[in-house]
Amino acid sequence: MDPVVLAGLFLPFFGTTFGALCVFLMKKDVNPRLCICLSGFASGVMVAASVWSLLIPAMENAAPMGRLCFVPAVSGLILGFLFLLLIDRAIPHLHAGSGSAEGPQTHLSSTAMLTLAVTIHNLPEGLAVGVAVAGYLYGNGELSAAAVISLALGIAIQNFPEGAIISLPLQGSGMSKRRAFRTGFLSGIVEPLGVGFTLLAAPLVIPALPYLLSFAAGAMLYVVVEELVPEMARDGGENAGVLCFSLGFSLMMALDVALG
Secondary structure (H helix, E strand, C coil): CCHHHHHHHHHHHHHHHHHHHHCCCCCCCHHHHHHHHCCCCCHHHHHHHHHHHHHHHHHHHCCCHHHHHHHHHHHHHHHHHHHHHHHHCCCCCCCCCCCEECCCCCCCCCHHHHHHHHHHHHHHHHHHHHHHHHHHCCCCCCCCHEEEEEEEHHHHHHHHHHHHHHHHHHHHHCHHHHHHHHHHHHHHHHHHHHHHHHHCCHHHHHHHHHHHHHHHHHHHHHHHHHHHHHHHCHCCCCHHHHHHHHHHHHHHHHHHHHHH
16 A cells, blocks of 8 residues: 555554553643643644645645635635534534533433544544545645645644543543543544545545645634634633644644655
């Protein structure tokens, strides 16, 4: 199998898994400032990946449209936001550290709703990598192997703190280490599944590549704005969150420029 495909399938998943393993290495009581810093770092990586790895390639791919090359990027971005908003409203889920569930009423357990929440969170990242891999394999050369690997690596890096953000608060709320790890681990499975599904649909993906790249960017940015930014700004931790955001953004930007 092509190494680029393997990287797209497994790098992000490994990042989440290794982050979830932190429950076996850290004490039960999690420092809230740590979660704030991890959320800020993950936000920075996701925003930079959305811009450099998705929106800019979307406009480059639509270059034959001339001055209207922004149209696929803008329309796809808005559709990505709306899609995640619809998913957020349609599926019952519970964010870690939140006292109330979101979405329609349900009799699902809190663990099941926590798993659904992080699955919704990780879905855009799987779609983003899947679209990039499909563009690399079947496109006209707009997406290089280095660009795809930098995107997969960047998402893997930000998935490490995300895996920790998912599992550590669960452990701190009384869940056993094994269950907390399993929830974090299962949340990452959606990403290789998203990549695989996108590759199977490659004949449909390639003609709409600029729209789908920006769609994935919109979905990722929705997660940042709806979930991660409020998390990094809580309990008076804005300064630490902003600093870690800048570190994550700078790291992903450097990766994309150096490898892309």
